[in-house]
Amino acid sequence: MTGSFLDLPQRGGKPRERGLTHVLDRGLSLAQVDGLIEVAGDAVDIVKLGWGTAVVTQNLEAKLARYRDHGIPVVLGGTLTELAIAQERVEGLVAWLRELGIAHVEISDGTIRLPHERKLALIERLAADFTVLSEVGSKDAERIMAPYVWVEQIERELAAGAWKVIAEARESGTAGIYRADGEVRMGLIDEIAHAIPPQRLLFEAPQREQQVWFLRRFGIDVNLGNIAPDDVLSLETLRRGLRSDTADTAMPDAARDAAREERERR
Template identity: 50%
Template structure:
């Protein structure tokens, strides 16, 4: 850091499993990625190429390598997995992972109807070769999944081999964990946390207010995802109590 401030919360250090930040790349150019990692590599743990944007990304292998050279793993969004599955192309999908030498994969069913046992079977197969992040929740705002089903699915997916489970919110943060207004479904989150260890969950939280809510609930080292590249350092200031929204949260008895 550039100077000393006392009484800041202690942030976990990379490589980390808590305080994990997943950034969403929706189509950055190679030059933009180079600039991004130059300014932000200390703060980002993994990058997701949003939904199926990797299908259209120019110079994909080169772009992946820029992230890798900065020590940042990448993975393809779960929607791409679903696009292969719905077309009966699971083996083709595995070959794509091998072609681009990816060590992480997302398994989701937010856009398709997939038997949950079958989803867990895919997780189990993939987990033999790569680290699996599995997503729970629907991208359909009209489909409300009760808390007990979130818990059952998260438990089953972790048991099948997922490293962490992701709470669905989409890019905009208006489905799954959140109401269409962006408001957190507080009861859902709190019920999930009664059964699933917080370090095993990445909460998709693209909106600032959502990030603030989770930091206040679970602290500076909550796992958060779907963060826009230009919102990464602002998120770090929220985590450290260096933005107005959490300014008093970590001061405790140290205020003047």
């Protein structure tokens, strides 16, 4: 009766189409993968092997087998796809993904300059064989795109066949949809959310304050990405009202009203 003495916001089970937690594996060992699954496997929807780590990690095949055994899809980092594009080796990447038994692929342009028409063509070509996560936004905190460009790119990438579109933040949460100090570009998010159903988006949100902001803005079932493995359980408590920052969502009406009023009074 795990904690059943409390009434809490409920979550749907896996496989999920919304409320996704997308985890950043920047070099986990098999024991750490096992630990993550032991602690919070039900909350892990998809794992990204960050940037080009898949090429140098010495435990790649064994780790992929581990995730596969637990039914957790794996995607390699978008920077690897960008390198393949820059070196004109996309077919080499495709062959390697097949060899590895990977069914998802990320297509981004956070590092290279990629004409959007070419990105769309690539999404369309890869969507025939893979589940595509495309990513919008630059890793360069100083390369700002106007909100209408974000919206247009996201709409076209979804139309081209992307399963979800990721909103860039880097591992640090200090670029793309955030300012250099980690603050959410709220006006940008508002414009995006005005045009696009949030369940088609996956917001990178590595910092706790960012996770809280998106949970309050879009609700418990917002898709969040670049979550550190050690933060998956914390995020799950935030979704379910079990941490101070969102505890008011697990409170009866009277207590909740008091807590909200308190928060707003500040």
